[in-house]
Amino acid sequence: MESDADRLDGVTLSGVNDRHKVGEENMGRLSWITWLYIAAIVAAAAAILSLAPTGSRSLDFWVTYAVLALLFLICESTPTALARQSSWSPSSAATLAAVVLIGSTGAAMVGAVAVLSVRRRVPAAERLFNGAMYAVAGYAAGLTYATLGGRPMMATSHLLGALSGTAFHLHVSGMFAGMLEPFAAAAVVHVLVNHGLLWAMLMLDRHGRAAAQRTTPGSSLPGLLACDLGFAALGLVIAALWPVIGPFAAAIVLVPLFVARWAMGQFAEQQRAHQATLAALCQAVETKDYYTRGHSERVSRGAGMIARQIGMRSDRAEAVRFAGMLHDVGKLGVPTRVLQKDGPLTEEEFAAIQLHPMRGLEIVREIGFLNEALTGIMHHHERMDGRGYPMGFAADEIPEFARIIAVADAFDSMTSTRAYRKAVRIADAVAELRKGAGSQFDPKIVDAFIGALDREGWHMQEPARPRGDEIFTSQDHDDPTSPLRVVEVV
């Protein structure tokens, strides 16, 4: 079971990647240039904080600061799947409220609190970087707000007034007229600085770069932008309610935040369950033949490598990985005795095998999100010269997904051990692919795959160790080195 869990983890098909983790895993081996970068950001933050005029702070300032800093800390310390996915975290609401209520230095001070985040397993260097990054972002947002004429609301008596219950709105009302534009600009600047600094950090770090490529906001990007907008709006809501209900404004916005967090948690859980179920679907296929264990997953990985190499859009790349994972699901519709037959196949048996892409389509057609992946599953045995099955498509008629999967499928089939032969060496398999380029495979895809192999390498499957009670196949339909033998019709 342990190994199963590991395997499932490896099949992260969609992008719930934790960018913070990049730091967690690799902090020990950061390059000197990354360290320099961190030092520079920290120095900038320190300069901003030390330049702040001290001494002249009123009690109100400190109370407001304390409440907002606490809010920031709560948001930062309870990351949601949503926040983890792309470091967009609701904490920006606290910073942006600070921009309006206690000015740019105050916002920087609120952001710096990220250093104290109570999340476990965050290394010191990353804490420091996060704190400095949020401080710089908060300061930049504050400057933007002030430059564009946004009025600070550092009034002295708001807090005490709100607590004593005296209505303040009489002179507060209308205060917000004309502050929407500066605030929107400040929010945009905050997002840009935050993401820019983080992105630069990831780009400097080799491991981070790989992780950033794996991260696929893809189709959910508009939704994430809506979230950003929502978090920014929360900041304005806090600032607006402050004169009326005081620090309670910070507490009241926590309710919607936690409801959103619950929904995102549910989403993450369902997504995990969903991926595990897809994996189970594949394992169900693989119970039929011990030696094809892990085949679906490796084809999925290979298809993903090709997709990255040819620069496919991230949501399509994800779809092609799903297609790779499910490409042989139709084998379930082929009688086991045909799959495991020793010796040449009769015409009917061969026809049954040729039907498996259609069977696969039949099974997964109802799964709504697969869309384009379906074409990959249906046509992965077409050949460029038109002699494949089930439709006999040629060249450009074959969908791109199917051409990608055909290459990954053939390669893994060759490089894994089968009951009837040992694994072919990678170099020989590559030679075989080159030989088939043009006739069986799309040459462009073959080139892309070989390029990706050079770059990323290939995890060979360790030879499967049979338990002794399996029935072995003596041939395999997707193995180009030993095509299926069919009885000659006399």
Next chain:
Amino acid sequence: MTGRTPEQRWLAWQSVDSGRLMLFGVASALVVVGLAGTAPHVRYPDIAIAFGLFIAFGELLRLSLPGGREGAPIAMTAAFAYAMAVKVAHDDKVLYLHTPILQVIAVTAVGMSLGALPHIAAGRQAGLTAMSARLVSVACVATVFRTIVRAEPLAAHWVADLAVMAVMVALGWLIETLICAIIRADDLRARYVVTLSDELAVQWRLGLASGMSAIITVFGAEVMGIAELAVFAGPLLVIQFAFRRYASIRATYLQTVRALAQVTEVGGYVETGHSLRVTRLALAVGRELGMPETDLLDLEYAALMHDIGQLSLVEPIPGGATVLVPHADAHRIADLGAEVIRRTGLLDTVADLVRCQWLPYHGGHREPPLGSRIIRAANALDDLVVGSADRDRITAALARLRADTASEYDPEVIEALAVVADRLPVSRL
């Protein structure tokens, strides 16, 4: 999704039952009275238009929730806020709104209809039932709140205001939930108490969030003025996004499990449509027995996958009818199936239901869970009648199952199965 077949339309018409008719009646009466009372003299038309647009926007961003529910949290927020807004900043001074109750109702109705138009144009369902429930709830809140305020103007302290408004949104939410639960109990032929507790469990988080947002909007309107109202939709946009993703992944998940269930059919292990028919029967029996929604979801997954263990057989059982195979084999199949499901890591309850589906009701070392007993009975019935709607055949099959109730089947489940089978054809189960 767009075109509905005549049969579906007929079924939709069939589902307009007495509860719905009464709801539609109340809602249309509210619309008529509201419009008639408001049309001669609209107070603060610009504020009414702003809130109306806000409500329309919320109705446009409707949300489908798990379990075929529908919600419009942003529309509810806007409508509650309009019902409760007393002071609004306007051109550097504060306006004291004395919005008549009828105007609240009229603005809500118009806003909702405007927001629903694009849905209708896109061929989606108009969602009249849910909209009517929302309108009734808003009308109740407006009536109670405006009556209170007229008698006793809101206190100067915000804590008192907050308390009054919190009670109001809670009341509004309760009314909407009650109406939805009644309608749902009718639709699903489930018990009212069960649907009510399901509804409360599913909706309270969203209700809390939209109620809080309504209160925030009321407070904010005092400070920010009407043009900036849209800002208060911000937090709700985040929630909306989160819930949308949650609902869509849940739908996808169900589709994947259905695909997994179909695997046995495509592989020729069981009759085509067997899993789906057993699932429909099992769900109907589960409702008949008053199972809550969370258990029903587990039951649905388990029923869909109850035959998955057959995949490990080299040769299919003739006809796939597991009711006819020896007990030992049936056990082994169930265990293998449970193993496949357990590998998904998150469906332990479901795996358990599948594993226990062959335990006899009496005489085993432990009593199988209710879900397993239901799947067992539904599976047996479908194996015997194979989807036929022939009354005699069903009666004969039920008689055979009844004969075994002493040891094999749970008599209560079999009786519920008989009630459900009486409602065949399955399309309306």
